Amino acid sequence: MNVLVINCGSSSLKYQLINSDSEEVLAKGLCERIGIDGRLVYQKEGCEKEITESPMPTHKEAIQMVLDALVNEKTGAVKTLAEIDAVGHRVVHGGEKFASSIVLTEDVLKQIEECNDLAPLHNPANLIGNRACQDLMPNVPMVGVFDTAFHQTMPRKAFLYGLPYEYYEKYKVRRYGFHGTSHSFVSKRTAEFLGLDYNKSKIIVAHLGNGASISAVLDGKCVDTSMGLTPLEGLVMGTRSGDIDPAIMEFIAKKENLDIEGVMNVLNKKSGVEGLSGVSSDFRDLEAAYHEGNERAIAACEVFAYRVAKYIGSYVAAMNGVDAIAFTAGIGENTSFIREKILSYFGYLGITMDAEANKKRGEDCIISTPDSKVTVCVIPTNEELAICRETVALVK
Ligand code: AMP
16 A cells, blocks of 8 residues: 655645555655745655745645645656555644544544644644645545554553643643654564563653653553643753743743743743753754863753653653663664763663664664663654554554
8 A cells, every 4th residue: 555644734744655565665755834935845765855846825735736746757656646545644632532543534633623722733734734635635545643642541640730630621631742653653663673572561762852752651551751731841852941840930921021922932942952052952063062062062961861861760660660761763863972871870770881882873773781681772763654554554
């Protein structure tokens, strides 16, 4: 089967066409600046990137351009649209309604819409993309794969906040967690790679990208994760603060004369390692500044690694042990000096790092020594492939 995987943002859209039998990516790319002007990046497997500037007033025109590129006579990946058998859509928030992926029907779309206020920036965009696809490919089955679904197995003690219970009852204020497709994919792959029985294992996944989150996966089920009602909670991220004392919000609002939107903007876009370092949110820049002796960059890297280590420690407690720790996503897969910093906190668990193996990047590999009490590995994530697999499982 050929599956088109779509990840729609408010003004952008990423796509991949995957052959689900060989799991080969036939073509991939993105549409940017939707609603502003419009730019399509298209890359057929083994070919150079093509960039086309063309107006994209809405997601519908963007998806039409993607489909045209996919069937283009010269550079297309397939001959006709009939060769696209299904579409898998990333959906950010499924609330408590969706604990697994689902075939998208009108009724399901309405239920997703009811979750919009939990993810006002993301869900409406996901839905617009879905509806545009349905208009252009009315007979092709569509599947929604939720960022939150994998975390729905968390027990009450992990997902409830210490707030008036009525907020949970009335507004569904609770921990949901995000990056679920990645946590699911990487935890399963970790078990497979290490020869563990997934259903009898204790795995901690550290998804460290521009957005970053950690999960504790016990016997194949997520029992805790660091992101909360929104993707702002937990680790210190590229530009997001992660956990802070909630009273800081009022304090900063008064000092800086900001309203609630202004404070949220600071916490989401001006904080994290970028806000701390004043250098960048990108660890390639931070690593360079760190080695140049830039004190604020050093502080940012230390804060980042320390927060990850604290979360890992708390999840060892939550699961009463750990068999494997897996690093993934942009930073987790590529930034060996940060992994080293994080692992330096776990002497008490008997973890020892293999410095040579820790230099590797971009492939499944073990970075702990053979006598380490806990196996530590790097497992590249592949959310598009995970969405493709989920889609095939539901439409086949
Ligand atoms: P992601 O959100 O998973 O795409 O991760 C993006 C982040 O990963 C970037 O902001 C960088 O901080 C980091 N990153 C990506 N590639 C590298 C690399 N080769 N070396 C160091 N950090 C990297």
